[in-house]
Each structure stands twice: as structure tokens, then as C-alpha cells.
Amino acid sequence: MKYKFLYTALALPLLFGSCKGDQSNDTGADQKSAANKEEIYKGIPVTQKYNEKIDSLVAQMTLEEKTGMLHGNSMFTTAGVERLGIPELKMADGPLGVREEISRDSWAPLGIDDDYATYYPAGSGVSATWNPELAYTFGNSVGQEARARDKDVLLSPAINIIRTPLGGRTYEYFTEDPFLNKKLAVPFIVGLQENDVAACVKHFAANNQETHRDYVNVKIAERPLREIYLPAFKAAVQEANAYSMMGAYNKFRGEYLCENDYMLNQVLRDEWGFEGIVISDWAAVHSSVKSLESGLDIEMGTPKPFNEFFLGDKLIEAAKAGKISEEEIDKHVKRSLRILYSVNSMGDTTAQKKGSLATEAHFKDAYKIASESVVLLKNDESLLPLKTDELKSIAIIGNNATKKNALGGFGAGVKTKREVTPLEGMKNKLPSSVKINYAEGYLERYSKTEKAKLGDVTLSGPVTINELDQDKLKEAVEAAKKSDIAIIFAGSNRDYETEASDRANLDLPFGQQKLIEEVMKVNPKTIVVMIAGAPFDIQEINKKASTLVWSWFNGSEGGNALADVLVGNVNPSGKLPWTMPKSLKDSPAHATNSFPGDQEVSYEEGILVGYRWFDTKNIAPLYPFGYGISYTDFEFSEVKADKDSYGLNDTIQIITTVKNTGDMDGKEVVQVYVSKPESKVERAAKELKGFKKPEIAAGSSKTVTVQVPVKELAYYDVTSKSWKVEPGKYTFKVGNSSRNIKGEVSITISE
Numbered sequence: 001m002k003y004k005f006l007y008t009a010l011a012l013p014l015l016f017g018s019c020k021g022d023q024s025n026d027t028g029a030d031q032k033s034a035a036n037k038e039e040i041y042k043g044i045p046v047t048q049k050y051n052e053k054i055d056s057l058v059a060q061m062t063l064e065e066k067t068g069m070l071h072g073n074s075m076f077t078t079a080g081v082e083r084l085g086i087p088e089l090k091m092a093d094g095p096l097g098v099r100e101e102i103s104r105d106s107w108a109p110l111g112i113d114d115d116y117a118t119y120y121p122a123g124s125g126v127s128a129t130w131n132p133e134l135a136y137t138f139g140n141s142v143g144q145e146a147r148a149r150d151k152d153v154l155l156s157p158a159i160n161i162i163r164t165p166l167g168g169r170t171y172e173y174f175t176e177d178p179f180l181n182k183k184l185a186v187p188f189i190v191g192l193q194e195n196d197v198a199a200c201v202k203h204f205a206a207n208n209q210e211t212h213r214d215y216v217n218v219k220i221a222e223r224p225l226r227e228i229y230l231p232a233f234k235a236a237v238q239e240a241n242a243y244s245m246m247g248a249y250n251k252f253r254g255e256y257l258c259e260n261d262y263m264l265n266q267v268l269r270d271e272w273g274f275e276g277i278v279i280s281d282w283a284a285v286h287s288s289v290k291s292l293e294s295g296l297d298i299e300m301g302t303p304k305p306f307n308e309f310f311l312g313d314k315l316i317e318a319a320k321a322g323k324i325s326e327e328e329i330d331k332h333v334k335r336s337l338r339i340l341y342s343v344n345s346m347g348d349t350t351a352q353k354k355g356s357l358a359t360e361a362h363f364k365d366a367y368k369i370a371s372e373s374v375v376l377l378k379n380d381e382s383l384l385p386l387k388t389d390e391l392k393s394i395a396i397i398g399n400n401a402t403k404k405n406a407l408g409g410f411g412a413g414v415k416t417k418r419e420v421t422p423l424e425g426m427k428n429k430l431p432s433s434v435k436i437n438y439a440e441g442y443l444e445r446y447s448k449t450e451k452a453k454l455g456d457v458t459l460s461g462p463v464t465i466n467e468l469d470q471d472k473l474k475e476a477v478e479a480a481k482k483s484d485i486a487i488i489f490a491g492s493n494r495d496y497e498t499e500a501s502d503r504a505n506l507d508l509p510f511g512q513q514k515l516i517e518e519v520m521k522v523n524p525k526t527i528v529v530m531i532a533g534a535p536f537d538i539q540e541i542n543k544k545a546s547t548l549v550w551s552w553f554n555g556s557e558g559g560n561a562l563a564d565v566l567v568g569n570v571n572p573s574g575k576l577p578w579t580m581p582k583s584l585k586d587s588p589a590h591a592t593n594s595f596p597g598d599q600e601v602s603y604e605e606g607i608l609v610g611y612r613w614f615d616t617k618n619i620a621p622l623y624p625f626g627y628g629i630s631y632t633d634f635e636f637s638e639v640k641a642d643k644d645s646y647g648l649n650d651t652i653q654i655i656t657t658v659k660n661t662g663d664m665d666g667k668e669v670v671q672v673y674v675s676k677p678e679s680k681v682e683r684a685a686k687e688l689k690g691f692k693k694p695e696i697a698a699g700s701s702k703t704v705t706v707q708v709p710v711k712e713l714a715y716y717d718v719t720s721k722s723w724k725v726e727p728g729k730y731t732f733k734v735g736n737s738s739r740n741i742k743g744e745v746s747i748t749i750s751e
Contacts, residue, residue, distance in 0.1 A: 049347075050338070050341045050347055053347075054334050054337045054338065054341070055334075057081075057084055057086065057337065058330050058333055058334055058337070060084060061081060061084065061333070063316055063319055063320075063326065063329070064316060065079075065081045065084075066326075066329050066330065066333045067311060067312060067315050067316055067319075067329065068081070068312075069081070069086075069089070069298075069333050069336050069337075070292075070297065070298055070299065070311040070315070070329070070332055070333065070336070071298065071299040071300070071301075071306065071309040071310075071311040071312050071315075072298075072299065072300045072301055072306055072309065073088070073306050074088075074104035074105065074306070075102055075103070075104060075105065075106070075107070075303070076090065076091045076092060076093075076102070076300075077089060077090050077091065077104075078298055078300075078336070085346070086337070086340070086346065087340065087345055087346070089152050089153065089298075089336060089339065089340060089345075090150060090151050090152045090153070091151060091152065091153040091154075091155060091200070091279075091300075092146060092149065092151040092153075092154055092155065093154075093155045093156075093411075093412030094142060094146060094154040094155055094156040094412065095122065095123060095155075095156045095157065095158050095172050095412060096119055096120055096121075096122055096172075096406070096412065096413060096414050096553075096555075097117045097118050097119050097120045097142060097145065097406075097414035097416070097555075098115075098117045098142065098145045098146050098149050098151065098154070098357075098414070099117075099412045099413065099414065099415075100115045100116075100117075100413075100414070100415035101115045101149075105303055105306075106303050107302075107303070109415075115149065115415060116357070116358050116415055116416055116417045117145050117149070117357060117358055117414050117415065117416055118141070118142070118145060118357075118358050118359075118362040118363060118365075118366055118414070118416065118418075118555070118556055119366065119406040119414040119416040119418070119419055119555045119556040120138055120141070120142055120365075120366050120369065120414075120555045120556075121138075121366060121369045121370050121373060121552060121553070121554045121555040121558065122171045122172055122533055122552055122553040122554070122555075123157065123158060123171070123172045123173050123174050124170065124171050124172070124173070124174070124533040124534070124552050124553075124577060124578075125369065125370060125373040125533075125551075125552030125553065125554050125555070126138055126174065126184065126188075126369055126373065127174040127175045127180065127181075127184055127577035128372075128373040128374075128375055128550075128552065128574040128575060128576065128577050128628075129369060129372040129373045129573075129574060129693075130180070130574075130575050130577075130626075130669045130691060130693055131372055131693050132183050132184060132186075132187045133187070134368060134369050134372060135183075135184040135185075135187040135188045135191075136187035136188065136190060136191040137191065137365050137368060137369065138188055138191065138365065138369055139157075139187065139188035139189060139190065139191030139192035139193075139194075139199075140191030140192065140194060140195065141191075141361075141362050141365040141366075142154065142156070142192065143191060143192040143193065143194060143195030143197045143355075144195050144353070144355045144356050144357075144362070145355060145356070145357050145358070145362065146192075146195065146197040146355070147195045147196055147197050147352075147353050147354065147355030148354065148355030148356050148357040149355070149357065151197060152197065152198060152339065152340065152343050152345050153197070153198045153199075153200050153243075153244055153279070153339070154192060154197050154198070154199060154200065155200045155202060155246060155279075155412075156188075156192070156199065156200065156202070157174075157185055157188050157189065157199065157201060157202075158172045158173055158202050158203065159173065159174055159181055159185045159201060159202070159232045159233065159236070160173050160202075160203055160205075160207050160208055160229075161173070161175075161176060161178065161181065161208060161228055161229050161232075161609060162174075162175060162176040162208075162534075162577075162578050162610070163176070163208040163209070163588075163589050163595070163603070163609060164208070164209065164502070164587060164589045164590065164595050165506060165534055165535040165578070165580075165581060165584065165587055166454070166502045166503045166504070166505070166506070166534075166584070166595075167208065167209060167210065167502055167503075167534065168210040168461065168497060168498050168499055168500065168501050168502045168503065169210060169411075169499055170497065170533055170534035170535075170578070171494070171497045171532070171533020171534055171552070171553055172499075172533070174232075174577060175577035175578060176577070176578045176579065176609055176610030176611065176625065177577070177610060177611070177625065177688050178227065178228050178229075178231040178232060179231070179687070179688045179689060179690075179712075180577060180688060180691070181231065181232040182231050182232040182234075182235035182236075182239075183691075185201070185232045185235060185236055185240070186235050186236065186239045186240040187240075189201065189236055189240035189241075189242050190240050193240075193241070193242075193243060195353045195355060196343040196344050196345075196352050196353045197343060198242075198243035198244050198276070198339055198342065198343055199236070199240070199242045199243060199244065200242075200243075200244040200245065200246050200279055201233060201236045201242045201244070201245050201246065202245070202246035202248070202281070203246050203247075203248035203249070203281060204233055204245045204246060204247055204248055204257065204263065204264075204268070204278070205229055205230060205233055205248060205252070205257065205263060206218045206220055206225070206229055206248070206250065206252050206257070207248035207249065207250055207257070208229075209502055209595065209596050209601070210461075210499060210500055210501050210502045211454070211457065211459060211501070211502045211596035212250075212596060212597065212598065212599075212601075213248075213249045213250055213500075214249050214250070214284075215249075215250070215251065215599070216250050216251065216596075216597055216598075216599065216600065216601055217250070217251040217252070217253070217254055217599060217600040217601070218250055218251065218252050218253075218600075218601055218603070219253060219600060219601070219602040219603065220252075220602075220603045221603075221606060221718075222716065222718045223606070223607060223715070223716050223718055224603060224605075224606045224607045224609070226716035227607055227715065227716055228607060228609050230267070233245070233268075234272055237268070237272045237273065237274045238272055238273065242274075242276060243276040243277070243339055243342060243343075244276045244277045244278070244279055244339065245268065245274070245276065245277075245278050245279070246278075246279050246280070246281055247260075247264065247278050247279070247280045247281060247284060247296055248281060248284065249281050249284045255294075256284070256286050257284070258278075258280045258281070258284045258285050258286070258291055258294075258296050258299075259285075259286060259287050259290045259291040259294040259296065260294055260295075261293075261294040261295065263295075264278055264294055264295025264296065265294060265295040268295065269295060275335075275338075276335065276338075276339065277297040277298060277332075277335045277336055277339055278295055278296050278297050278298070279297065279298045279300060280296060280298065280299050280300055280301075281300070282300050282301050282302055283300075283301040283302045285299040285301070285309070285310045285311070286310070287310055288310045288311060288314040288315045288318050288324075289315075289318050289323050289324045291310060291311070292311065292315070292324065292328060292329070292332060293324070293328060296332075297332045297335050297336060298311075298332075298336065299311040299312075315329070358416070358417065358418075363418060363556050363557055364557075366555040366556045366557045366558075367555075367556075367557035367560060367561050369554075369555065370552075370554040370555050370557055370558045370560075370561035370562070371561040371564060371565065371570045372573055372574060372667070373551070373552055373554060373561075373574045374549065374550070374551050374552075374554075374561065374562060374565045374570075374572050374574045375549070375550040375551075375572065375574035375575060375576055375627075375628040376548075376549055376565075376572040376574075376628060376629045376630065376631075377542075377548040377549065377550055377623055377627070377628070377629070378542065378545065378546065378547055378548040378629075379546075379547055379629065379631075380546040380547065381525070381546040381547065383485065383525060383527055383546065383547045384527065384547055384549070384565075384566060384568070384631065385565075385566065385567055385568025385631055386430075386485070386566055386567050386568065388430060388431055388434060388567055389431075390484075391430075391434045391484050391485065392433070392434065392435065392484055393434065393435040393436075393437060393482065393483040393484050394426075394430070394434055394435070394436055394437070394483050394484060394485050394486070394487065395436075395437045395438075395439065395476075395479040395480045395482075395483035395485070395486035395487065395519075395523070396422075396423055396426055396436055396437070396438045396439075396479075396487055396489070397438070397439050397440075397441045397476045397479060397480065397486060397487065397488045397489070397515075397519060398440070398441045398442065398488050398489035398490050398512075398515075399440055399441065399442055399443065399444050399489075399510070400422065400489040400490060400491055400493065400529075400531045401421065401422045401423040401426075401438065401440075401489040402421050402422075402423050402440075403421065403444070403493050403531075404419045404421060405419075405493055405494040405553040406419050406556070407494075408493060408494035408495045408498075409494040409495050409496075409497070409498030409499065410498045410499045410500040410501070411498065411499030411500070413494070416556055418556040418557075419555075419556050419558070419559075420556065420557055420558060420559035420560045421559045422489045422529070422531070422558075422559045422562055422563065423436075423438060423489075423559070424559050424560075425558075425559030425560045425561070425562055425563030425564075426487075426559075426563045426566070428559075428560055428563060429560070429563040429564060429566075429567045429569065430563075430567065435483075437479040437482060437483050438479070439472070439475040439476040439478070439479040439480075440472055440475070440476075441472055441473070441475070441476040441488070441512075441515050441519075442468055442469070442472060442473075442510045442511055442512055442515050443465075443468075443469050443472060443510065444493065444495070444510055445464065445465040445510065446462045446463060446464055446465065446495075447463040447464070447465055450463040451463065452501075452503075452504040453504060454502070454504045454505075454596065457596055457598070459501055459502060459503075459504055460500060460501045461496075461498065461500075461501025461502065461503065461504070462495065462496055462498070462501070464496065464509035464510055465510070466507075466509065466510060466511045467511055468510075468511040468514055468515060473514075473515060473518060476515060476518070476519055477518055477519060477522055480519045480522050480523040480526065481522045481523065483523065484525070485523070485525045485526075485527065486519055486523045486525065486526040486527070487526075487527045487528075487529060487566070488515070488516055488519055488526060488527070488528050488529065489529050489531060490508065490512045490515075490516060490528060490529065490530055490531070491508075491512075491529075491530040491531040491532035491536070492509065492531065492532035492533065492534070492536070493531075493553075494533075494553055496509055497532065497533050497534055502596065503534075505537075505584065506535060506536050506537040506581075506584050507536070507537055508536050508537065508538070513540065513541065516528060516541055516545070517540075517541075517544065520544055520545065524546075526545065526546075526547070527545075527547040527548075527549065527566075528541055528545045528547065528548050528549070529549045529550075529551060529562070529566075530548070530549065530550045530551065531551045531552065531553070531554075532550075532552070533552055533553055534578075535578065535579075535580045535581065537583075537584075538580075538622070539582055539583075539622060542622060549562075549565070549566070549572075550574070550576070568631065568664075571630055571631045571632065571664050571665065571666040571667070572628065572629075572630060572631065573628070573630060573666060573667035573668070573669070573693070574628050575626050575627060575628040575669050575736075575737070576623055576624070576625060576626060576627050576628060576737075577625070578610060578625060579610050579611045579614055579621045579623075579624060579625045579738075580621055580622045580623040580624075581614075581621055581622060582620065582621065582622045586614070586619050586621070587613070588605035588608055588609060588610070588613035589603070589605060591605070591613070591617075592604035592605050606682070607682065607684060608684055610625060611624060611625035611626075611738040612684035612685070612686075612687065614738075615684065615685040615686055615738055615739070616684050616685040621739070624737045624738045624739035624740070625737065625738045626669065626671050626688075626735075626736065626737035626738050627736075627737040627739070627740070628669075628736075628737075630662075630664075630666045630667075630668065631662070631664050631666065632660055632661070632662030632663065632664040632665075632666040632698060633660070633661045633662045634658055634659065634660055634661070634666070634668040634696070634736070635658070635659045635661050636656050636657070636658055636670075636734060636735070636736075636742035636743055637656070637657045637659070637743070638655070638656060638657045638743075639654070639655070639656045639732075639734045639742070639743030639744060639745050640654075640655050640656075640745050641653065641654055641655070641732065641745050641747045642655065643747070644747060644748060645747065645748045645749075645750055646710050646747060646748070646749055646750070647710070647749075647750055648710055648711070648725055648749070649710065649711075650709075650710050651707050651708065651709045651710065652707070652708045652709070652710060652732070652747060653705050653706070653707055653708075654672050654690065654705070654706045654707075654708060654732050654734060654745070655703060655704070655705050655706075656670060656703075656704055656734050656742075656743065657701055657702070657703050657704070658670060658694065658696060658701065658702055658704055659696070659700070659701040660696040660697060660698050660699060660700055660701075661699075662698055663698050663699070664698055665695065665696070665697050665698050666695070666696065666698075667693055667694065667695045667696070668693070668694065668696065668736060669691055669692070669693045669736060670691060670692050670693070670694070670704045670706060670734060670736070671688060671690075671691045671734070671735055671736060671737065671738070672688070672689055672690035672691060672706045672708060672732055672733070672734055673686035673687060673688055673689065673732070673733045673734075673735070673738065673741070674686065674687055674689045674708070674713060674730055674731070674732055674733070675687075675730070675731045675733065676713070676726060676728070676729075676730055676731075677729060677731065678728070678729075679726060680726065681715055681726075683715070686733055686738065688738070689708045689712050689713070689732075690706040690707065690708045690712075691706065692704055692705075692706050706734075708732070710725060710749060711723070711725065713725050713726075713730060713749065725749060726749070727748075727749050727750060727751045728748065728749060729746055729747070729748055730746065730747055730748075730749060731744055731745070731746045732744060732745050732746070732747065
């Protein structure tokens with residue numbers, strides 16, 4: 001069953017009816033109007049089905065029972081009302097898969113045997129596929145697991161824009177680009193919620209750094225806010241009908257985001273028509289009355305007596321003192337009840353999906369994502385795919401060859417029975433006749449006394465010990481010397497890239513650069529495989545290595561998928577979802593000296609985030625956004641549009657022919673960027689507005705059509721507070737990265 005069919009059938013309001021609010025910039029061939037959505041339910045908005053029952057339940061509840069539903073009564077649940085048949089609202093963390101069960105009143109694992117789950121590729125790996133169908137596969141698969149674990153809400157996906165390559169959660173987020181972001185977020189949410197599990201889309205919003213995240217005041221001008229940081233959240237509401245949002249830790253324009261009337265009420269609810277619930281990030285609430293009246297619905301937090309939460313005893317006291325009306329409290333309780341009905345935990349509970357957990361089908365889903373995510377950066381000597389019939393021995397070097405990342409770092413991981421490492425994957429895929437010489441090469445070690453520094457800012461993250469163990473280095477060099485070919489599995493891990501801290505620099509940790517250089521000295525046939533979620537400084541390695549591969553924290557089947565790419569069972573088709581800079585100072589947040597701030601951070605780069613900055617300022621990256629090569633070659637020709645001129649309600653069709661000129665079947669991502677010469681407003685040099693990933697047989701050609709609704713060309717006009725499409729000439733540029741444009745065509749938008 002294809003994602004496009006599922007999108008039109010499933011991205012629907014369930015209990016909430018149709019979304020209201022401004023939808024002027026919603027675009028895409030799959031979008032359905034609210035009226036069309038309701039037709040699927042024979043014209044009767046589903047919300048009407050349970051409204052009377054919900055009103056009746058709330059009328060019977062005491063004030064204490066109501067407030068119990070608005071804050072945690074354990075680490076991942078809110079209270080139910082047993083006498084009225086209202087169950088707890090049960091949540092689980094889930095960016096990498098469904099988190100293991102923990103104690104009700106602490107972060108300690110519960111230690112049971114039936115909470116093993118599938119470990120799925122991290123967000124950066126998913127986005128590197130550039131494949132919305134695989135985003136749907138991920139959401140649907142993890143949704144089945146969450147439902148099997150009896151969860152009503154999965155705290156996923158995490159869709160904040162990657163503003164800095166140092167971000168501790170870059171591995172978890174999708175991309176630096178708002179268009180790619182929403183095109184992956186929507187199918188993920190649709191797939192997840194199909195399984196009677198609410199998506200909790202996080203972190204709303206402008207939460208783009210871990211440094212000072214608990215209190216930093218983020219200042220973003222309105223146009224970049226609307227064009228860069230909010231589009232995926234808006235699409236989550238209006239296209240995917242996400243049931244819940246997570247309020248972020250930080251402040252925005254002076255107000256904490258869990259008590260920010262502008263963001264939660266005016267934008268999210270009034271403009272976009274969101275009718276779900278807003279759940280706080282853990283311990284992100286700072287008030288009782290203000291947070292509720294500003295649009296928060298549920299307060300979750302870290303261990304302390306749960307009645308001491310702001311929406312616990314303090315809210316009861318405020319209500320009794322007349323500082324907040326019980327009618328206001330009722331509004332938030334009703335929203336929570338609607339979620340329970342929407343996921344069939346109340347009402348027709350026999351209709352609730354059953355789900356399944358850690359199945360072979362789910363491991364296969366994880367494999368599919370991982371195998372399409374691997375990015376081939378460089379293959380100058382054609383060492384890849386490995387010519388296994390000619391190999392007698394191979395050196396496998398690096399701690400990352402055996403490192404597991406399902407658990408680790410600060411934040412959510414996955415308890416799994418299967419995580420195939422790269423070394424295990426190579427053993428599985430290489431012929432038995434090939435001798436593997438393994439050497440650890442470097443040790444993963446951290447200082448217990450030093451603090452990381454970023455300029456004058458002291459960071460809370462791990463500080464690595466970067467001196468190599470000489471015995472380990474010697475073993476690695478000897479293994480490389482006696483092998484036909486060497487593969488170094490280098491990079492990072494989830495203990496180093498982690499929630500709650502940003503990195504201090506882009507340096508490779510643990511002395512890996514020296515290890516790689518020493519190995520290359522003794523074996524020129526050395527392949528460097530980076531495993532990481534965020535960019536690193538690999539300039540010198542890139543100069544010296546003939547072969548360079550980028551992989552990710554890639555799930556239960558990551559080792560098998562990576563090995564299949566290396567041996568040629570899979571032709572790599574991944575593309576970078578972010579820009580890899582030559583130097584940190586080239587990245588916009590650092591070039592403008594606007595990261596990380598202290599009490600306040602101002603996004604001085606405006607709309608020029610990621611490749612928009614590099615391309616507009618003519619700064620050469622090490623590898624550009626959208627880059628990734630293949631074992632075959634693709635030729636683009638005949639770039640054209642279906643018409644010369646379009647109206648505001650039209651859809652532009654950009655057409656090109658792609659030929660696979662090599663001898664191996666492969667997939668290529670056709671990327672469509674748009675430029676607006678002589679614009680009356682600031683514009684980036686180019687912006688991604690469409691893409692498609694066809695599979696093309698060796699020697700064959702395909703005509704690829706990418707549809708771009710004219711409304712996707714709109715900019716946000718701050719004066720009128722509306723989206724506007726400038727009339728005039730636009731140039732569409734077609735290529736396979738933001739810097740490799742194969743052809744272009746110009747069209748005109750009429751008044």
C-alpha cells in the first residue's frame with residue numbers, strides 16, 4: 001500500500017472534526033479541504049459523536065479529579081477517574097522507538113522482560129533517505145509497537161530545524177530545511193496515528209539549541225519564524241492532524257513557551273485550528289493560571305511529589321481563590337478526554353488496534369530505512385562496492401565497529417534485543433573466505449574533571465579524552481598492514497551527541513583523526529565510514545581519503561544495512577539532510593555570532609538558515625545540502641515546465657528526464673529549487689520546493705515530474721500578516737544537491 005494513498009485516506013480529523021484557521025499556505029496535491037475530509041464520514045463531524053458524553057463526564061467530576069487529568073501522576077501518565085471509567089493517559093518517549101518502561105516515580109528502569117522494542121534509525125537517518133514513504137513506514141511501524149505497549153501518546157516526532165551543526169539533538173531532528181522537514185513529518189504522523197496512538201510533535205517551537213535551553217529567550221523575526229521554523233509544525237496540524245504538541249523549555253520573545261499565549265493560542269489554535277492537547281516538556285512549566293490560560297493542557301515533569309506540580313495543588317488553590325474559572329479548567333479536561341476517545345482508549349474500545357512488538361516485519365522496516373539512508377560522499381578509486389571475490393583479508397578498525405547506540409546519552413533510548421553492529425554486519429555479509437582482522441583502534445573515554453567550553457560559555461556535555469592508546473594504535477596499524485583493504489568505522493555515538501548539551505566544536509573525538517591518518521599511511525586502500533548524527537570537521541580526512549561514507553545511528557538493523565551498501569548488495573541513495581561546513585565559522589549561526597547566547601539568543605541570520613546561507617553568501621561547504629553519490633551515474637536532461645505562465649491557484653509541473661548511465665540499478669533524488677530574481681523582498685539564492693526519488697534500472701531513463709503548487713512560492717508578509725506570492729519571473733533549478741544544478745527553466749506567475 002503506497003504512502004500517497006494512505007495520506008489521502010488517513011490524514012484526517014478523527015475526534016476533532018475539521019481543522020479551522022488560516023490554511024492559505026497549505027499546498028500539495030494530496031491536501032484535502034476540511035469539507036472533503038468530512039465527506040469520508042458522511043458529512044457528520046466525528047467530534048459530535050462523543051461531545052455529549054464528554055460534557056456529561058466532566059459535569060460529574062470533582063475539581064481534584066479534573067486537575068488530576070492535567071498533570072503527571074507518574075513519570076509518563078496523567079490520572080484517570082476510575083469511578084467514571086476514565087483511564088490514565090499513557091505516554092512513552094519514542095524518537096528511536098518505544099522507550100523501556102520506567103518506574104512510576106523515578107527514571108529508574110522497571111526491569112521487566114516484555115518491554116523490548118525495535119530500535120529505529122534516528123531522525124537524521126530517516127531524513128537522509130529523502131523518502132516520504134519511508135517516513136510513513138517508520139511512523140506506522142513504531143505506532144504498532146506503541147499500541148502493543150498500551151501507549152496512548154508517543155512523544156515523537158522531533159522536528160525542530162537544525163540551526164547549528166553543534167546541536168546535541170541534531171541526530172534526532174530531521175533537517176535544516178523547512179520543506180524537507182514537513183514532507184517527512186506529515187507521513188510519519190499519519191502512519192503513527194493510524195494505530196490509535198497520538199503523535200506528540202516536539203518541541204513547539206524555536207527550540208534549536210540545548211545550551212541554556214531551560215531559560216534562554218529566543219528572538220526570531222516574524223518572517224523567518226513563519227518561513228523556516230514553523231512550516232513543519234503547521235503541516236503537522238493542518239495536513240497530518242496531529243493530536244498533540246509538546247511545549248518547549250525555552251522562552252520565546254520573553255515568555256516561556258509553555259505559557260506563551262502568542263504561540264499556543266494565537267498561532268497554534270486560532271490561526272492553524274489545532275484542537276488537540278499541548279503537553280509540556282518535562283519540568284518546563286513555570287505557572288498555574290498563566291500556563292493554562294495561555295494554551296497549555298498537561299504538565300509533565302521530573303520526580304517530585306506529583307501534587308506539587310503547578311497544575312496540581314497550586315491550580316486547585318487558584319480555582320478556589322477565584323483566580324481561574326472552573327470553566328477554563330473544564331476546557332482542558334475535555335481536550336484530554338477527546339484524545340482518549342480518538343485513540344479508542346474510551347468509547348468503542350473494542351475497535352482499538354492491537355499492535356505488535358519487535359517483530360521481524362518491524363526489523364525489516366528499520367532495515368529499509370537504514371539501507372536508503374547511507375550517504376556515499378566519495379569513491380575516487382572505486383574501492384566500493386567491495387570486490388569480495390578478489391579479497392582475501394580486510395581490516396575492520398574502530399570502536400564504532402562494535403559500538404551500540406540504542407541506549408546511551410541523556411534522554412530516550414530503546415531497550416532492544418537486536419542491534420546489529422557494523423562488525424557483525426560485515427561478518428554476516430562477507431564471504432567466509434575473507435579473513436577479518438579487527439582492531440579497536442581508539443578508546444571511548446571521557447574526562448571526569450574537565451568542562452567543555454564554547455567561547456566564554458561553559459557547557460554541560462561530555463569532554464572527551466583525545467589521546468590515543470598506543471597499544472590500540474599499534475594493533476590497528478598492524479591489522480591494516482596485513483590486510484588487502486581497511487575500513488575504519490569512525491565518528492561519534494549517542495553518549496557524545498546527546499540531549500541536554502551541545503558540542504563545543506566540530507572536532508572528531510577520541511583521537512580518531514590521528515588514527516585515520518596513521519592507518520592510511522600503511523594501507524592506501526582505506527575506506528573511512530563515519531557514523532554520526534551531525535557534521536564533524538573532516539576536511540583533512542576528506543583530502544587524504546579516497547573513499548568516504550556517512551552513516552547514522554541507524555537502528556536494530558543498521559549494521560546489516562551498512563554492510564549491504566559496502567559489499568554492493570544495496571546501491572547507496574542517501575543524501576545529506578544538512579550542510580557540512582568546511583569550518584564552524586562558515587555556518588550562519590556562528591558567522592553571525594548568534595549562538596549560543598546567554599540569557600538571550602537572537603537569530604541574526606534571519607531566513608538564511610543552512611544551505612540558504614551558504615548558497616546566498618557564496619560560501620563553499622565541504623559537502624552541500626542534498627549531496628550523495630551512487631555506484632552508478634545519473635544524467636539529467638530536458639528540464640522544462642508544463643506551461644510558461646501560471647495563476648495563483650495553479651500547480652507547476654517541472655519535468656526532467658533522468659538516465660541511469662551506469663551498470664547498476666539505483667535511486668536518484670531529483671531536487672527542485674526555486675529562485676526569484678529581482679524580488680522586492682529578501683530571498684535566498686534558492687529554496688527547495690519539491691523532490692522525487694525514482695528507482696531507475698541500469699541503462700534506462702525515466703521522465704520525472706515534480707509538482708510545485710504556486711502557493712509554495714509565497715513569502716510571509718509581516719505588514720499584512722499573510723502569505724503572498726510575488727508576480728513575475730521565477731527560475732526553477734533541477735539537480736541532485738543544492739550545489740549541483742543540472743538544468744533550469746523560467747516561468748511567470750501572473751497577477
